[in-house]
Amino acid sequence: MIPELGHFAIALATVIALAQGIVSIWGAHRGDARFIAAAPALALSQALAVLFAFLALVWSGIVSDFSVINVAEYSSARTPLLYKITGTWGNHEGSILLWCLILSVCGAAVAGFGRNLPSALRARVIGVLGLVACGFLLFTLTASDPLGRIWPPPSEGQGVNPLLQDPGLAFHPPILYCGYVGFAVAFAFAVASLLEGRVDAAWGRWVRPWTLGAWCLLTGGIALGSWWSYYELGWGGYWFWDPVENASLLPWLTGTALLHSAIVVEKREALKIWSVLLAITTFSLSLAGTFMVRSGLLNSVHAFANDPTRGIFILVLLGLVIGGSLLLFAWRAPVLQPAGLFAPLSREGALVLNNILLCSIMAVVLAGTMYPPFVQLIFDQQISVGPPFFISTVVPLAAPLMAAMGLGPVLSWKRAAVAPALLRLWWAALASLIVVLVGFYGRLGWAAVGFGAALWMVLSALAEIAERSQLFRLPIGTAWARLRGLPRASYGAAVAHAGLGVAVAGMVGMTLASHSIILMHPGDTTKVGRYDWHLVSLTDGRGSDFTSRIATVAVTNARSGAPVATLRPARRTFPLQQQTTTDVSIKTNGFRDLYVALGDERDGGIVLRINVNPLAPWIWLGALIMAFGGGLSLSDRRLRIGAPVRFVRRQRTTAVKVAAE
Template identity: 50%
Template sequence: MIVEVGHFALVLALVTAIVQFGLPLIGARIGDDRLMETGEVTAVASFALIALAFTALTAAYVGSDFSVMNVFQNSHSAKPMLYKITGVWGNHEGSMLLWVLILAFFSALVALFGRDIPASLKANVLSVQALITVAFLLFILLTSNPFERLLPAPLEGQDLNPILQDVGLAVHPPLLYLGYVGFSVAFSFAVAALIDGRIDAAWARWVRPWTLVAWIFLTLGIAMGSYWAYYELGWGGWWFWDPVENASFMPWLSGTALLHSALVMEKRAALKIWTVLLAILTFSLSLLGTFLVRSGVLTSVHAFATDPSRGVFILAILTLFIGGSLALFAFRAQTLESGGLFAPISREGALVFNNLFLTTACATVLIGTLYPLVLEVLTGSKISVGAPFFDLTFGPLMIPLLLAVPFGPLLAWKRGDLLAAAQRLYFAVGTAMAAIILTLAFTEGMRILAALGFGLAVWLLAGAVTDLALRTGYPRVTARVALRRFTGLPRSAFGTALAHAGLGLTVLGVIATSAFQTELVTAMKPGDIREAGGYQIRFEGLAAREGPNYREEVGGFTLSRGGVAVTQMESAKRFYPARQMPTTEAGIHTHWLSQTYIALGETTNGATVVRLWYKPLITLIWIGAVVMALGGTLSLLDRRLRVGAPARARRRKSETGAVAA
C-alpha cells in the first residue's frame, strides 16, 4: 500500500507544481499579491509530497519488497541495511527521484527564507523552479517510474551493482545533487530577472548565497566521488577525465566564475549581463551532465541508464530550458544596463581575468568531452579523448589563473596599483622561491616542473596568509592590535583566504602525487617482500572469507620500515553471486599525508599479481577540497550574505528606540 501512496504522491506533486508554475507567474504579471503568494504554499506542498514519495520508496527497499521492479533490480535481502538505504539512489529511477526531491527542497527554502525578495521577483523565481520540477516529474512518471510493480513478486532481488555497495555512495550522490540542483536557484533568479527586465546589485546579493551553497556541496561531492573512485575501483588514480567526471567538473568551473562575477556585480554594479549569462550556463551544464549520465550515449562506471527513449526526453528538457533561457536572454539582454566601468588593473579586472580563464577552461573540458560523441554521430568514427588532451589544454590555462589568485584581494576596487600589490606579496614570493629551491635541492634529478608546481602551491598558501595579515595592518601595527583586528575581520575575509589556501593544498597534493609517486606491478608468493616509497611490503598469503552477499579472497600484507613492522594491510578480490560480478577492494594505509596503496590481481601457479603504489601527500588533494568548502561555508555565514540582515537590524534598532522613548 505504501508504494501506491508514494506513486500517488508523485502525481499530486505534479499537479501542485503545475499550479506553482502558473498562478504566481500570472500574479506577477497583473500585480495580484494573492496569486503571487500561492507560489510559497505550493512550493512547500510539492516538497512535502515528493518527500513522501521518496520515503515510500525507501520503505520498499528497507522491507525488501521485491514486488517493486526497482527494488527487485537493485536490492537483495542479504544486503547490509546501509546499502539497502543507499540503494534507493544507486539506480536511475531512484536517483532521479532524489534529484527532484532536492529541487523541491530548494524551492521550499526560497519560499520560506526569501522574505526580503521583492514579491514579483520571488513569484517568478518560484514559477521557474516549478517548471523545472514539472519537467522532471513528467520524466519520472512517464519514463522512469520507481514504483512499477512486478506480478508475481520474485522471491529474491538481483542485488545492487557491487561497486556501488560502499559507504561513499551514501555521501557522494546526495552531495553532488545538492550542488547540481542548487544552481537551479541562480538559474531561476536569472530567468526571473529577464522576465522582469530589471537587474541590479540587490539581485546579485540575493543570488550569491544560493550559488555559494551549491558550490560548497558540488565541491564536496566531486571530492567524495574522486576519493570513492580512488579506493573502490582499484585503479590507483584519483581523476581519470572520465566524461561523467567532466560533467560534474564543468558546472563547478562555471559556478566558481559565477561566484566571482556576482561579487563584482554586488559591489560595483558591473558585469550585469555577463553574470546573468553565467547563471544560465552553469545550470545548463548541470542539465547537460544529467543528460550524459542518463541518455545512454556514454559508457562509464558512473552512468545509470542506457535507454535511448529516456535520453530523447531529457534532450527535450535541455532544449526547453537551455534553448528557452538563452533565447530569452538574447531577447532581453539589450534592454539591460551593462553596469559600471572600471580600470583593467583593479579588483574588478582581476575577477574578470578569473572569469576569462575559468570559462575558457570549462569550454576546453566541454569540447574534449563532447567531441568524440559529435564525431561518432557525424562520421561513425569512434575516438577517445583522454588525459593527454586535457593535461595539455586544461593545465596551461590554470597556471596564469593560479598565479593571479593572490593579487585579486590586494587590488583596490575600480582602479588598483599592480606594482603596489606585488610589493605587498614579497613574503609569498620569497616563500614560493624557497619551496622551488628546496625541491630542487632535496630531490633526485632536475625535476624542474615539479619544483615550479610546488612553488605555485606555496604561492597560493602564502598569498592567503598575506591577505589576512595585511587586513590586520601587520607589520605596521603591534601584534596586539593586529590580533584584535584579526578577530574582528568579517567571516567572508576568512572564507576567501581559506578557499584560496584550500586550492593551494589541492595543487600541492596533485603535484606531489604526479611527480613523486612510485608504482610497482609484480607477482608475489607468500613470504615475498617488495619495496615502495621506503616501505617494505611482505605478502603473507591469501585467505577465503564470506560476506553477507559476497565471497572474497583476502591478501594479507605486513608493512614495515627499517625492519620495524608498521601495520597489517589487507586487499581483496570479491565476487557477488547475485550479480555475477567481481570487484577489487584496495588496501590503503595512510601515514601522515601520504598513502601506501595495494590492489590484488589474478593468481597463477601460486603467485599473485600485486600492484603497489606509494603516493606522497595525496590526501592533500581531498583535504584541500574540504578546506575550500569550509571557506565557502564561512563566507556564507558572513552577516553581509544574509539577505535583508542590515534592514532587519535597522528595523530592530528603530523599534528599540521607539520603546525606549
C-alpha cells in the first residue's frame, strides 16, 4: 500500500509542479496578485508530495519489501540498516527521485526564505524551478519509476553494491546532489531576470547566498567522493580524472566564477551578461553531468547505474532546459547593459581574469572528457584521455589563476595601481620565493614551485585581512577593533582562498609519494620510503554479508627500527553479489599517510600496494577549510538579507512619496 501511495504522490507532485510553473510565471507576467500569492504555496505542496514519495521508498527499503523492484534489485535482508536506507539512492531510480526531492526543497526554500524578494521576481523564480521539477518528475513517473512492483516477489534481494556499503559513499551522493541542484536556484534567478529584462546590484546580492550555499555543498561532495576513492578503491590516489569525477568538477569551476561575477554585479552593476550566462552554464553542466552518467555515455567505476534508453529522455529534457534558456538569453541579453565601468587594472579586472581562467579550465576538462565518446560515436574507435593530458593542459592555466587570486583582493575597486598592491604583498612573495628556492635546493623539482604557489595563496589571504584592518600600521587596539568590525563575508573569502592553498599543498605533496606493488609472503620485509614494511600474517574474517582476507603489516623506521604503525588491510568477498572489494588501511600523522592495500593472492603470498603519501591529508583538510570559509560568508547577515531589505525599504520610500504627492 505504501509504495502505491508513494507512486500517487509522485503523480500529484508532477501536476503541482506544472501548475507551479504556469501559474507563477503567468501571474508575474500579468501582475495578478492572486496567482503570485499562490506560488509559494504550490512550491511547498510540491516539496511535501515528493518528500512523501521519497520516504515511501526509504520505508520499503527498511522493511525489505522485495515486491518493490528497486528494493529487490538493490537491497537484501542481510544488508545493514544504514545501507538499506542509503541504498535507496545508490541506483538510477532512487538517485533521480533524490534529485527531484532536493529540487523541490530548493523551490520551497525560495518560497520560505525569499519573502524579502519582490513578489513578482519570487514568483518567476519559483515558476522556473517548478517547470524544471515537472520535467524530472515526469521522467521519474514514466521512465524511471522507483516504486514499481514485481510479482511474485523474490524471497531475497540482490543486495547493495558492495562499493556503496561505506559511510563515505553513503553520504557522498546526497551532498553532491545538493550542490548540483542548488545551482538550479541561481539558474532560476537568471531566467527570471531575463524574463524581467533587469539585472541590478540587488540581483547580485540575492543570487550570491544561493550560489554560495550550493558551492559549499558541491565542494564538500567532491571532497567526500575523492576521499572515498582514496581509501576504498585501493589504487593509492585521490583523483584519476575519471569522466564522472570531471562531471562534478565542471559545474564547480563555473560556479566559482559565478560567485566572483555576482560580486562585481553587486559592487558595480557590471558583468551582468557574464553572471547570467554563468548561472545558466553552471546548472546546464549539472544537468549534463547527470545525463552523461545516467545515460551510459560515460563508463566509470562511479557510474553504478545507467540505461541508454532513459538517457534519451534526459537528453530531451536537457535540450529543453539548456536550449530554452540559451534562446531566452540570446533574445534578452542585449537589454542587460552594464551600468558601472572599471579599469582593466582593478579588483573587478582581476575577478574577470579569474573567471576567464576558470572557464578556460572548464573548457579544457570538458573537451578531454567528451572527446573519447565522440570519437567512438563518429569513428567507432576506442580511445582514452588520461591524467597526462589534463595535467599538461590544466596546470598552465591554474598557475596564473593562483597568482591572480593572491593579487586581486588587495587591488582597489574600479581603478588600481600595481606598485602599492605589490608592496602590500612583498612579504608573502618573499616567503613563497624562499620556499621555492629551498625546494629546488632539496631536489624537489617542479614540486617546489607548487609549494611556493600554495604558500602564496595562504599568505596573500592573510595579507588581505591585515590590509583591511591596517594591522602593523595602526595602534594594536585600533587594528584589533577594525579586525572585529570586518564582515564575516571578508573573513570567509580569505579562509576559502587559504583553504585552496592548503589543498594545493596536499596535491603537490602527493606527487612526491613513494610507492611499490610487490608480492610478499608472511615473514617478508620490504622497504618503501623511509620505512620497513613487514608482512606478519594473513588471516580470515567474516562480516554480516561478506568474508574477508586480512593482512597484518608492521611498519618500522628503516634507520632506527622503532615501530611506527600496525596496518590491517583486507579484501572483502560478497557471495551474494559475487564481488570483491578492497579495505585499505591508512595510518596518518597529519603530514603523511602510510597506506597499504591488498591485491590478489598467488603462490602462497599476496600482492601489496604500499604508498607513503606526503601531505595527503591536507587535500581534504583544504577542502574542508574552503567549505567552512563559504559557510562563514553565508552566515554574514548582510550577505543574506542586506540587499533585499534595502530594496524593500527603497520601494516603501518611493510608495510613500507617491502617496504624499
